Each structure stands twice: as structure tokens, then as C-alpha cells.
Amino acid sequence: MATSQDDMKLTFRKFEDGEHTWSSMHDKIFVADESHKCPVYVHRTPPCQGSCPSGEDIRGWLQIVRGIEKPPQDVSWQEYAFRRSTDANPFPAMMGRVCPAPCEDGCNRNEVEDFVGINAVEQFIGDSAYEGGFKFESPALQTDKKVAIIGGGPAGMSAAYHLRRRGIGSCIFDDHDKLGGMMEYGIPGYRIPRTHLTHEINRIVEMGDIEVRTNTRVGKDVTVEELEKEFDAILWAIGCKTGRGLPVEGWEGTPNCVSGVAFLEAYNKGDLQVTADKVVCVGGGDTSIDVVSVARRLGKISNINEKDRPEEVVHGYTAHDAALTAAREGAEVTLTALFPKEEMTATEHEVRDALHEGVTILNEVMPVALVKDDSGRATALRMAKCEIKDGRPTPVEGTEFDIEADLIVSAIGQGGDLIGLEDFDNGRGLMDSDQFYQIPNRPGHFVAGDIIRPHLLTTAIGQASIAAESIEHYLKNESQVKRPKVDKHHFNLLSKLNEAHLSPIEFHANEGDLRGTSSAKYAVHNYEDRASSEIIPHDKLFLGHFGYEPRLKRKEHGPGAEEVLGHFEERYDCYTDEEAKAEADRCMSCGMCFECDNCVIYCPQDAVYRVKKDEATTGRYVATDYDRCIGCHICSDVCPTGYIDMAMGE
Structure with a gap:
């Protein structure tokens, strides 16, 4: 289950109990007239992007929203963030609402107090694009195929x-x-x-x-x-x-036993307007949460006509008249799951919302049989407590019990x-x-x-x-050697320099002294891009730089058990511009400079300096004068984002 660290206090300490001696400084600090190891600015992938199955440059569009990375002239920051976001994923408004956000689980900010609200900012980007009418570019066709x-x-x-x-x-x-x-x-x-x-x-x-x-x-x-x-x-x-049916005898052919996929499709088409008195859903994932949340909203109708029974609609034999909704009453809805609540695959806040809406959730139980009446309809689902043995759920003998049901929904998987x-x-x-x-x-x-x-x-x-x-x-009849990577939408310094009209000049091999590049204009010196091969962990960061900043949560309108019947309004409000910027500002910019000035302030030799404003851009905010650098490594120690490696010289 995706987790959050609500109400946590800041617990980060630079040193743990028992650490009372310094490691040897011999390899790090030398006399003032020698420089063995000097800083190199190294770009790495943050774990949010490394955890994203569509490979979004999450840190990149958070940097844009917070104002660190500036958009090109005549482009708003909202549109620029939209362009960066949709480089990988064309559905920011959708993913910002329903993605279970593995990026947030991977966020290094969890080591400080709580993850960055990536989903909420992505929803903001998508909704801003909707309101702004942003369009995708239409490049010329490259082939008639x-x-x-x-x-x-x-x-x-x-x-x-x-x-x-x-x-x-x-x-x-x-x-x-x-x-x-x-x-x-x-x-x-x-x-x-x-x-x-x-x-x-x-x-x-x-x-x-x-x-x-x-x-x-x-x-x-x-x-x-x-x-x-x-x-x-x-x-x-x-x-x-x-949808997969339950692995119990008699499931196939029992009229009031349906799949979660079919149930939700009937609802989303508008055919299913009411459900049954007692609904039981077997699952534990997000689909099952949608089923039970919909069932609570639809409610039941007492003494419903046989042709209007929900299974008749789900199976496609009929459709409900919207007039039925006037007589809705609350339905009794139960969700069962094999695993404990904290191990359910459904997103944590979706489980929380279902409970708040009046759904009963029974954990660590499994179905073992259907109970039917003389007409062949199911009247109950027989359950038992279960244990996981050798990776398989096994019922505990003597723990069977029945849950009365008018409609049984299986949400245990799809094919x-x-x-x-x-x-x-x-x-x-x-x-x-x-x-x-x-x-x-x-x-x-x-x-x-x-x-x-x-x-x-x-x-x-x-x-x-x-x-x-x-x-x-x-x-193109081209052979492929390596599998294409989804995680490739990285910040590109050369592209950024080109966008800012700061491209390196043309290189001429027959001109000048070619033994160094630190002052040359044809090369980007002391910079290394390892984004395609390295994800930066939290222990590479200086977490002591970050103060306690609680996550700014989206406003929710989730109904309680008394209000849920007929409640179909969206749950989340979108951030305002100011709220989006404030939450994006919590991003620790793992693996990329966010212009905090620590390295400049703490360098004892004034070796680290800000690049001139007319030559600076994202990723090129600071540089090092190697004639001054003594290899003391202080800049690397105080870099919050892990952007500085003491690597020059090895």
C-alpha cells in the first residue's frame, strides 16, 4: 500500500548515535598549494523519476513550477511545465488524479518529513493546460507509412x-x-x-x-x-x-455474480443507475475500491423490478431509467481482501475514503463457497479467515462465516x-x-x-x-541492439544552453592551446551527465539543509457515510498558482543544482563562484576556479542536492 507520513516531526540528524569519531581526512584535505580532488558538477536522476513507469522528468517540471528553471521568452511557466511534463506522458490531468504515485513513495523527501505532493502539482499542470487551451505541436510527417x-x-x-x-x-x-x-x-x-x-x-x-x-x-x-x-x-x-471470476464452485452462470470490470463499465456508460441492497466485493486493489465506492453512491431501491436488478444491467440485458434514482436508499456494501489493511494493493487514501464513505472492509479473509437459493441466485458469500502459505492463500479450518449478499462482485484480476x-x-x-x-x-x-x-x-x-x-x-528497416528506455526524458544541459542562446562555440582544432577547457567557450567544463545510469539516493544529499515543511495537501470533498448517496462531485480541488509553487518548492532537486548558494558561501578559498548572469542557466549556476581550489570538499558536503562530486583529479 502506498503510504504517507502524516503528522511526522522532522527527525533527520547528520550523525547517528554511536558515531563519535571522524573518518580520516587525509584523502580529502591537502595543503593549501595542492589540489588532488576538486569539484565536478554531476547530474543524476532523482528517485521520483526512477520510480515513474512512464519516465516523466518530474524534478524538471517541479523546477519550472517553483521558478528555478525559467521558460523561454514568450512562453508562460504554466505552458513550459506542461511541455516538460507531456514530453513523456500526454495525460497530466488524468495522472495527477488517479495515478497511485510510485514517484511519491520513492521521493527522497520522505527521509526528511513527507514526500512532495507530485500528483497534486501534476493535476495543476494538466488543469492549467485545460484552462489555457495548450495544444501539442504537429511536426511534419516523416513517412507515408x-x-x-x-x-x-x-x-x-x-x-x-x-x-x-x-x-x-x-x-x-x-x-x-x-x-x-x-x-x-x-x-x-x-x-x-x-x-x-x-x-x-x-x-x-x-x-x-x-x-x-x-x-x-x-x-x-x-x-x-x-x-x-x-x-x-x-x-x-x-x-x-x-474480469476474473471468483474461484468458487458455481460462480459461472450465477446471475447476480458479476465482475468488477463489467460493473464499472455499466456504471460509466450510464446504464447502471442503482445497485442492490447488500453488495459484497472481493478484491483489495483500486478496482475493488472503485466498485464499492460507486455502490455506496448508487444505493438501492426497495422492491426493485426483476428486469431492473443490477446484474441485468451489468450483463447488458437492459438499462436503468434515470427516474429510478429518485427512490434511492443507502446500500450495505462490504469489501473483502486477502491481506491486512496495510498490505492491500489499493492506494492508501482510496482505502481511507472508502471507509469514510461507509464501506465495511474485512481483511485477511477469502471466499470459499457461494450460498444459493432454490432459483439459483446467490444469497450469501461464504468466507473464511486465511493464511498465506507458500505464496498462496489458504483457508483456516473452522473459521467459515457467511456474508449476506444480493450482488457479488469479483475484482480479483483481469484478462x-x-x-x-x-x-x-x-x-x-x-x-x-x-x-x-x-x-x-x-x-x-x-x-x-x-x-x-x-x-x-x-x-x-x-x-x-x-x-x-x-x-x-x-x-525504417533499422535493427535495434538495446531495448529503448522509458526513463530517458532527462534534463539536457546542451539543449537548455541552446534554448537560452548560450550554445558552445564551434571547435577548431588548429586554434590555440587545447590542453584545458576551463576557460574555453567551445566546451562545457566540469560538468558530467550520469542521468542515464545513476539514480541519486538520499544518503548522497545534505538533508540537514532542509527544514520541516509539511506537505500542502489538496482540498478534498470526500463525502461521509451520510452524504455519499448520490454524491458524484470530484473529490479534489486543484491547487492555485501560489499553492502549486509552494508545494513544488519542497522538492529537494535531487541530483541537480537549485541555486541555494551554499557552495559559494562556504568555500574558504572563494574558489566556487556564481556564473555571470548573462551566461547562466539551469545546471550552470556555479563553477569552480581550479587555481584557487584546495580540494577541501566543503562545497560537496554542504550541497543539499548531491550535485557536487569531489572527482576532478582521479
């Missing part, structure tokens, strides 16, 4: 976006009447406002040369062979929209819907992929997203960006 993308969910839309940025057109096929996949049909609107989702989808399509064919199922309406004739490559991004595409089934209801996201033994066929292995939305988005790069190589 075209790619078929099967599935218009997060993976498919991300692939279309990244291909288009590479100058490659595509055609998206989807078997629904709207694009969005699980974002549209799997996540409730009070978590993802449909106005913002539609806007972020349309912004991709509006790049041009992205054709859309909805209500078209490949394998039924269009054959694979037809696609292979029409298109030069095919990307399968069909997701996993088939692919490969009807008509059986040749692609790897035997587990999924598709196989090699390291380049190509389907083995199927030239021209690529795959991304949940159909490989169900995971996070941001994982699907990151996989699609890698697949887009592989497709480009394939269309």
Missing part, C-alpha cells in the same frame, strides 16, 4: 501521440463509441472528470494524421489480414477488460478479451512481448499495456512510448 493501433485506451492513445511526435501517422481502432479505454469505462467520473479526459484525448487527435475508427472490433468487423494489407505496422493495445484473436493468445489470456515490445514471431506486430500484464495506467503509457520507438525503427 501508417500504423494501426488497436485500442484507444491509455496505451493506444499514448502510442498515437508518441508516433505523431516522430512524424508517423496512425489509425486508432476501438470497439466502443468513445476513446479512453479504462479511463473512460473503468474509472468513475468523480475521480476522472470526463470534460478533462475528453479534452486530453482530443488534444492528441488534433495533432492531425491520427484517424479514429470507433465501434469497430478487430477480429470481428475487421480481420487481422485486412489490417496487415492496409497498414505497415500494427500495435495491439487492447487492454484487459475481462484480455481475445475472441477472434485466438492466434495471439499466449495461453493466459494475454499477449507475449519481447524486449522491444514486438510480438515474437510476428514481424510488424507490436504490443503495449495491460494485455502484456495488467498494471498501472502510467505503466501502459510508458510501454507505449517504447513501442512507438521500436515501430519507428521497424518502419
